[in-house]
Amino acid sequence: MQNSINRNSYFNQNLSEVDRAAHLEKLLRQQSQQRPLYENNLAILGCGYVGSALAKYWQKQGHFVTGTTTSRQRVVSLSEVTSQVILMKGDDANAVQSLFQERDAVVVSVAPIGSKAVNEEIYESTYLPTAWNLAQVLNQTPTVKQIIYLSSSSVYGDRQGEWVDESSLVAPEERKSQVICEAEKILLQAANENQRVCVLRLGGIYGPGRELIKMFGGLAGMTLAGRGERFINWIHRDDIVGAIEFARLNKLEGIYNLVDDSQLTLKKQVELVCSRYGLPPVQWDPSKPSLKGKSVRISNQKIKAAGYQLVHPQLLLVPTNQSSCLPPTNPN
Numbered sequence: 001m002q003n004s005i006n007r008n009s010y011f012n013q014n015l016s017e018v019d020r021a022a023h024l025e026k027l028l029r030q031q032s033q034q035r036p037l038y039e040n041n042l043a044i045l046g047c048g049y050v051g052s053a054l055a056k057y058w059q060k061q062g063h064f065v066t067g068t069t070t071s072r073q074r075v076v077s078l079s080e081v082t083s084q085v086i087l088m089k090g091d092d093a094n095a096v097q098s099l100f101q102e103r104d105a106v107v108v109s110v111a112p113i114g115s116k117a118v119n120e121e122i123y124e125s126t127y128l129p130t131a132w133n134l135a136q137v138l139n140q141t142p143t144v145k146q147i148i149y150l151s152s153s154s155v156y157g158d159r160q161g162e163w164v165d166e167s168s169l170v171a172p173e174e175r176k177s178q179v180i181c182e183a184e185k186i187l188l189q190a191a192n193e194n195q196r197v198c199v200l201r202l203g204g205i206y207g208p209g210r211e212l213i214k215m216f217g218g219l220a221g222m223t224l225a226g227r228g229e230r231f232i233n234w235i236h237r238d239d240i241v242g243a244i245e246f247a248r249l250n251k252l253e254g255i256y257n258l259v260d261d262s263q264l265t266l267k268k269q270v271e272l273v274c275s276r277y278g279l280p281p282v283q284w285d286p287s288k289p290s291l292k293g294k295s296v297r298i299s300n301q302k303i304k305a306a307g308y309q310l311v312h313p314q315l316l317l318v319p320t321n322q323s324s325c326l327p328p329t330n331p332n
């Protein structure tokens with residue numbers, strides 16, 4: 001791999017913390033100086049679960065890929081799937097400014113700590129200053145032709161099983177979804193005739209390492225309150241990578257929902273997982289009120305009408321060690 005960090009010297013046990021930090025900085029500097037000619041110069045702000053998979057895919061396609069992390073410990077592993085790693089947070093305006101320099105497109109895949117629960121303040125301080133900085137810097141860096149922001153379908157709120165599409169009014173109930181929605185608005189308003197902003201509203205993310213068995217398997221054999229009738233929307237990581245690439249190649253702008261076609265109730269999803277893994281089924285007790293949770297059916301027609309073909313239209317129940325399919329490239 002081009003520009004990779006020398007892992008052996010970084011992990012040298014004899015290095016002190018200070019030496020290690022200096023060594024890391026030197027390696028990061030070297031990486032950015034060794035840049036050969038690449039197809040496109042792309043940046044991923046927030047190279048976590050989705051960002052790393054995207055980086056790996058883009059690297060294979062021959063692009064120069066810069067990925068960011070907030071954790072020093074992740075720099076070495078990220079250097080294996082990116083051309084360059086930057087340690088930064090989105091609230092650092094100077095860092096955002098330099099991240100944007102000479103990029104063709106920037107993907108924003110920032111989340112506090114993935115799927116784990118974090119409080120509202122952390123949500124606010126993660127998304128909002130980042131969105132303000134991105135909006136401000138976009139207009140000062142004309143090379144960046146597109147920002148693709150990974151948002152969430154939670155912005156629609158609870159619709160009691162009704163269908164929504166991109167023209168539906170958003171109704172985020174809890175503060176976390178409101179924050180994600182505010183970040184969308186800030187970024188969409190920053191678009192101009194030469195610089196597009198595309199928002200992908202994702203369903204719950206699953207894929208390698210985040211399999212549905214891990215989320216539902218623990219319910220096997222239990223009796224749950226209610227009827228399990230709420231609709232939960234999912235999207236496989238392969239399709240997030242695929243749709244980002246589709247959005248980039250087709251210069252999409254505006255809002256697109258990104259969920260699969262499965263549109264199943266919680267009851268059906270749990271049933272499928274238990275049956276696939278030979279686990280005892282879940283029983284439902286309709287005499288008790290269902291646990292609180294959103295129920296909404298999200299239309300994915302807009303992105304399909306634009307030409308995107310889902311890699312995994314139905315829930316993928318079998319765990320995979322790695323990305324099972326390469327995302328499609330431009331179908332046009």
Ligand SMILES: NC(=O)c1ccc[n+]([C@@H]2O[C@H](COP(=O)([O-])OP(=O)(O)OC[C@H]3O[C@@H](n4cnc5c(N)ncnc54)[C@H](OP(=O)(O)O)[C@@H]3O)[C@@H](O)[C@H]2O)c1
Binds near residue numbers: 050051115204
């Ligand atoms: N999880 C879901 O089911 C779900 C559903 C809908 C939408 N989404 C959206 O999908 C996107 C990707 O999610 P994911 O699961 O891949 O997230 P993830 O694995 O948690 O990765 C998030 C990345 O953001 C970085 N980050 C955290 N705080 C930051 C800050 N203040 N400034 C800059 N970077 C920061 C993290 O840094 P470190 O490398 O240091 O950890 C990490 O690289 C996110 O935008 C999320 O909002 C997720």
